[in-house]
Structure formats: structure tokens, C-alpha cells
Amino acid sequence: MFQGTRVFVSREATALLGIEGLAVVSVVDVDGVRQVDVVTDDPTAAACPDCGVISEAVKGQVVSSPRDLPYGPASIRLVWHKRRWRCREPLCERSSFTESIPAIPARSRLTSRLRAECGEGIAERFTCVAAGAVHYGLSWRTAHAAYVRHVAATLAAPLPPVTVLGIDEIRRGKIRWVKDPDTGRWVKATDRWLTGLIDAAGDGGLLAHVEGRAAPAIVEWVEAQSDSWRTGIRYVCMDLSASYAKAIRLALPGAVLVADRFHLVRLANDMLTQVRQQATRTGRGRRGRRRDPEWANRRRLLTAHERLTETGFATMWNSLMDQGDLGVDVLYAYTVKELLRDLLALAPTPGTSVPNHSEISHRLWKFNSQAAACDIPAVHRLAATIQNWWPAVEAALTTGYSNARSEGYNRLAKHQGRNAFGFRNTTNQTRRIRWACTRQHRRAAANISEVPAQV
Ligand SMILES: [Zn+2]
Incomplete structure (x- = not known):
């Protein structure tokens, strides 16, 4: 199209496009898509990639259509008319090459700024790679590569110091x-x-x-x-x-x-659920039903005591007490769970001070003596776990880390x-x-x- 002819470049359209190294020749409507014809406007584009010598011998014309960012609501079609050059350097092994500019690297099918924008968009705004790919009109693979490129350096950076x-x-x-x-x-x-x-x-x-x-x-x-x-x-x-x-x-x-300590509370809750299910099996000879008080109160049992309303707590407590041995076992496990929570509550949080040693010993003793006073195996197992891991549990209480x-x-x-x-x-x-x-x-x-x- 432009070979051998002198082309007239639109300075305004070139400024509007804003890709360094490209000059706009024309913008025409082709089937409702704005086609932007551009030529290379960068003297270094004619430098041989191997020897660096700037060539003056044109071998031919090549047209490529790299994707670029959308302009306004619709996208544009970029048509880049670039030259193929011969390398005449006697010592250079390359015979010819196509010009390339930093804004559109050799063999790239998209502009550097589209790649950067797509990578940044997927990293920061889009919910997933596929959403970014659709938005920028790229394949999943290209969009993913852009994302990987965007995050690679940051993720490969040395880890921050950790205490x-x-x-x-x-x-x-x-x-x-x-x-x-x-x-x-x-x-x-x-x-x-x-x-x-x-x-x-x-x-x-x-x-x-x-x-x-x-x-x-x-x-x-x-x-x-x-x-x-x-x-x-x-x-x-x-x-x-x-x-x-x-x-x-x-x-x-x-x-x-x-x-x-959150994991310890979970262990205590698991223990309570085990005791409740076992109590139903031995006490009723079947699985729990909706009308069984221990089943009806299963969520209240796992709720922290201080988060239950007074009536909620009273309902749970009294309905289980009415069930005899079965209910007493469940409530026993419940108090053991709550005593462990009392102990763990000593862990300092921002604004509270480190607990003193006697307070820790006192609450540990309350938990242990309550656990030892029953004959429920699951309760004993929990107490044994706390004992086996005591140095680590104590560290949680004195440091507050979790x-x-x-x-x-x-x-x-x-x-x-x-x-x-x-x-x-x-x-x-x-x-x-x-x-x-x-x-x-x-x-x-x-x-x-x-x-x-x-x-
Ligand atoms: Zn060369």
C-alpha cells in the first residue's frame, strides 16, 4: 500500500494514538470498525537486531495487526505497515529483519501497553483471568501470560522479615x-x-x-x-x-x-459434639432427632457462653438437666469446653496486659479438675492433649499470638x-x-x- 510512495502523516491522529514510534497515516471505517493505518516513525527501528547497524536497504513491506487498548467504547484495528530490511554488514550473519519498536516487540501480537494494562487489570480488578481476557479481547493464554508477567517480579522478591x-x-x-x-x-x-x-x-x-x-x-x-x-x-x-x-x-x-488458640477452641467444640452424639446413642439407642433437647440445643452448646442470652442459656441448661444422665454428660462436656475457653481468654490482645502466672495456673487447675472429675473418655482425651502440648499452649497465653x-x-x-x-x-x-x-x-x-x- 505505502511501498514506494510518500505518505502523509496526521500529526493530530498520531498524538491521539500515542504509541511511541508509530505515525498515523489514516483512520477509516471498515465495516463499523475504525482501522488505523500506521507506519514506523523511529529511525532506530531499522537497526539490525544482531549487529545494531542501521540498514538503508529495504527488502519489502510487511503488514501486521497488533491488538491495542480500546479507544472509547469500541476497539480499533491497528494496521502497521512496516518494512523488512536487508543487513548489509559483511560480518553479520543475519540477512534480513523486520523492524520493531519497544512499544510493539518483535513477533508480539499485542502492544506493550495492552499487555501491561491487561496484566495489571487481572491482578487488581478483574475477578479472574477469563474476565480480563474477554475485556481486552485476548485469548485466555495471552491474558494469563500478561498477568504472570505483571506479578512475577513482585512475587519473586525476597520475603519480608517475619518474627x-x-x-x-x-x-x-x-x-x-x-x-x-x-x-x-x-x-x-x-x-x-x-x-x-x-x-x-x-x-x-x-x-x-x-x-x-x-x-x-x-x-x-x-x-x-x-x-x-x-x-x-x-x-x-x-x-x-x-x-x-x-x-x-x-x-x-x-x-x-x-x-x-482458635484451633484449641475448635478441638473443644469437636469434643463436645462427640460427647453429645455418644450420649444420644447410649441414652436413646438411636441417632439424634429434632425433638431431642441435646439435638435442639446443639448450636447453643457450641456458642460461646458470653454470647448466649440469659433465656437462651437457661432453656438449654434446664432442658438438658431434665434428660437425666444423658443431659448431665453433655452439660459436663459443655462446662469443660467453657473452662478451656476461660483459660484461653487470658491470652493478651492489643490493649490488654500479659496474664500473671498464678492466674494461668488457677484457670488451668479449674479446667483439669473439672475434666478429671468425670468419666467421659472424650473429655479426658482433650485434657491429655492440652497437657501434652502445654508449653505451646502456655506460649499462646503469654504472647497472644495466633x-x-x-x-x-x-x-x-x-x-x-x-x-x-x-x-x-x-x-x-x-x-x-x-x-x-x-x-x-x-x-x-x-x-x-x-x-x-x-x-
Ligand atoms: Zn546485522
């Missing part, structure tokens, strides 16, 4: 059941767990996801970090998992183990999964989740404070 490391298990997707071909029984398919490592006290967010829950994988991850990062960790907050405890003893021998934040990260992770309609690729999944769970850290690093809206 309290949090370890938490996260189920990846739903449990899948497969039929065992030999026995014909349904068994759980492979370990679908991830271990999340978080900055439990700072704003570093989610540091990593490790596949599975086994000690060697966690040890490997910790040992891959720098010496200074590892020695900075003074506490490790976790649920009562033997494999996590083993991993930390191996990889971070100097760190103090802290039992996550994995409370990981709940929020798990929620974000699930949210990402739902937006993407599930992930098939674990690398993509962990990348996307980690990006979502380090947003706070990036904000803090960029020192952007959120100003509350003026009322």
Missing part, C-alpha cells in the same frame, strides 16, 4: 472419593491439602503455599530461605499437628512453638477458587492466591494509606 510464622492447613478443593477396585469401598483420593505459611503478626500476608502437610516439604521450604530470614523467626504459631511440630524442630530449632489471620487468607483463597471456577493447575492457583493474600503487604510497602471517605 511470628504461622502454619495452617488448607484443603485444596473438595474431598474426592474414589472406589477402590480391589475392595469396592469408597476411599478418599490423594492428599488434597496445602500448608499455608503466613506472617502471623506482621503485614507480610501469605508467604507461601506448600503442597501437602508432611514435615519434609515444610522443612525444605524453610531451608530454602536465607539464614537471616530464618534466624529472625522467634515464634511459630500452628495447630496441634505432630508433623508441623516436627518440621519446626528440624528447620527452626530456636523458635518457640505457639498453639493456635493464626487468626490465616482464616482471612483462607477465605480469600476460596474466593479466588470460586471466581476461577476451580483451578486445575496448582502453580497458577498458588500464584493467584498468594497475590490476593499479599495485597496488604504491597500497600504497606508502597506506603499508600487508605483515606476514609469524607462524610
Whole structure:
């Protein structure tokens, strides 16, 4: 089209397009789409990519149609008329090349600014890669590559210093059941767990996801970090998992183990549910029914005492007392659960002081003596667990550290999964989740404070 002819460039349209190195020749309507014909306006575009010598020998004309950002509500079609040059340098092995400019790299089918915008959009605004791809008119693959490019450097940056490391298990997707071909029984398919490592006290967010829950994988991850990062960790907050405890003893021998107190409350609630179900089975010889008081009150039993209304508590208590031994067992387990909660409530929160030693001993004694005074095996098991993990439980009471934040990260992770309609690729999944769970850290690093809206 433009070969051999002198073209007239529109300075106004070129300024409007705003792609460095391109000049607009014409804008015409082709079937309702604005077609923008452009030529190269960058003397260095004729430099040979191998030897760098600027060529003066045109070999031919090539037309490419890189995608660009939409202009206004509709998109435009960019038609770039570029030249092929011969390299005449005697020592250069390349015979010819097509011109390229930084705004549209060689062999790229989209402009650098579209790639950047799409990557940033998927990282910060769109719910998932597919939504960003549709918006920018790109394939999923191209849009995903743009996103990976946008986040890669940030995610590869060294970890922020962490004083309290949090370890938490996260189920990846739903449990899948497969039929065992030999026995014909349904068994759980492979370990679908991830271990999340978080900055439990700072704003570093989610540091990593490790596949599975086994000690060697966690040890490997910790040992891959720098010496200074590892020695900075003074506490490790976790649920009562033997494999996590083993991993930390191996990889971070100097760190103090802290039992996550929210996980301890969950253990106590599980114990209470077990006792309630067992009581129904032995007392009634069947499963619970809606009219059974222990079944009707199952949610009240798990609710923190201070969050029950007076009537709610009285209704629960009296209706269970009326059931004789069955109800007494359930209420016994309930008081043991509440005494453990009383003990854990000593953990300092911002604004409260560290509990003194005698207060801790007193509440522990109340919990233990209540647990010992009954003959319910599940209650005894809970008391034994607290005893076995006592140094870690005590550390939770004196430091106040917990994995409370990981709940929020798990929620974000699930949210990402739902937006993407599930992930098939674990690398993509962990990348996307980690990006979502380090947003706070990036904000803090960029020192952007959120100003509350003026009322
Ligand atoms: Zn050359």
C-alpha cells in the first residue's frame, strides 16, 4: 500500500494514538470498525537486531495487526505497515529483519501497553483471568501470560522479615472419593491439602503455599530461605499437628512453638459434639432427632457462653438437666469446653496486659479438675492433649499470638477458587492466591494509606 510512495502523516491522529514510534497515516471505517493505518516513525527501528547497524536497504513491506487498548467504547484495528530490511554488514550473519519498536516487540501480537494494562487489570480488578481476557479481547493464554508477567517480579522478591510464622492447613478443593477396585469401598483420593505459611503478626500476608502437610516439604521450604530470614523467626504459631511440630524442630530449632488458640477452641467444640452424639446413642439407642433437647440445643452448646442470652442459656441448661444422665454428660462436656475457653481468654490482645502466672495456673487447675472429675473418655482425651502440648499452649497465653489471620487468607483463597471456577493447575492457583493474600503487604510497602471517605 505505502511501498514506494510518500505518505502523509496526521500529526493530530498520531498524538491521539500515542504509541511511541508509530505515525498515523489514516483512520477509516471498515465495516463499523475504525482501522488505523500506521507506519514506523523511529529511525532506530531499522537497526539490525544482531549487529545494531542501521540498514538503508529495504527488502519489502510487511503488514501486521497488533491488538491495542480500546479507544472509547469500541476497539480499533491497528494496521502497521512496516518494512523488512536487508543487513548489509559483511560480518553479520543475519540477512534480513523486520523492524520493531519497544512499544510493539518483535513477533508480539499485542502492544506493550495492552499487555501491561491487561496484566495489571487481572491482578487488581478483574475477578479472574477469563474476565480480563474477554475485556481486552485476548485469548485466555495471552491474558494469563500478561498477568504472570505483571506479578512475577513482585512475587519473586525476597520475603519480608517475619518474627511470628504461622502454619495452617488448607484443603485444596473438595474431598474426592474414589472406589477402590480391589475392595469396592469408597476411599478418599490423594492428599488434597496445602500448608499455608503466613506472617502471623506482621503485614507480610501469605508467604507461601506448600503442597501437602508432611514435615519434609515444610522443612525444605524453610531451608530454602536465607539464614537471616530464618534466624529472625522467634515464634511459630500452628495447630496441634505432630508433623508441623516436627518440621519446626528440624528447620527452626530456636523458635518457640505457639498453639493456635482458635484451633484449641475448635478441638473443644469437636469434643463436645462427640460427647453429645455418644450420649444420644447410649441414652436413646438411636441417632439424634429434632425433638431431642441435646439435638435442639446443639448450636447453643457450641456458642460461646458470653454470647448466649440469659433465656437462651437457661432453656438449654434446664432442658438438658431434665434428660437425666444423658443431659448431665453433655452439660459436663459443655462446662469443660467453657473452662478451656476461660483459660484461653487470658491470652493478651492489643490493649490488654500479659496474664500473671498464678492466674494461668488457677484457670488451668479449674479446667483439669473439672475434666478429671468425670468419666467421659472424650473429655479426658482433650485434657491429655492440652497437657501434652502445654508449653505451646502456655506460649499462646503469654504472647497472644495466633493464626487468626490465616482464616482471612483462607477465605480469600476460596474466593479466588470460586471466581476461577476451580483451578486445575496448582502453580497458577498458588500464584493467584498468594497475590490476593499479599495485597496488604504491597500497600504497606508502597506506603499508600487508605483515606476514609469524607462524610
Ligand atoms: Zn546485522
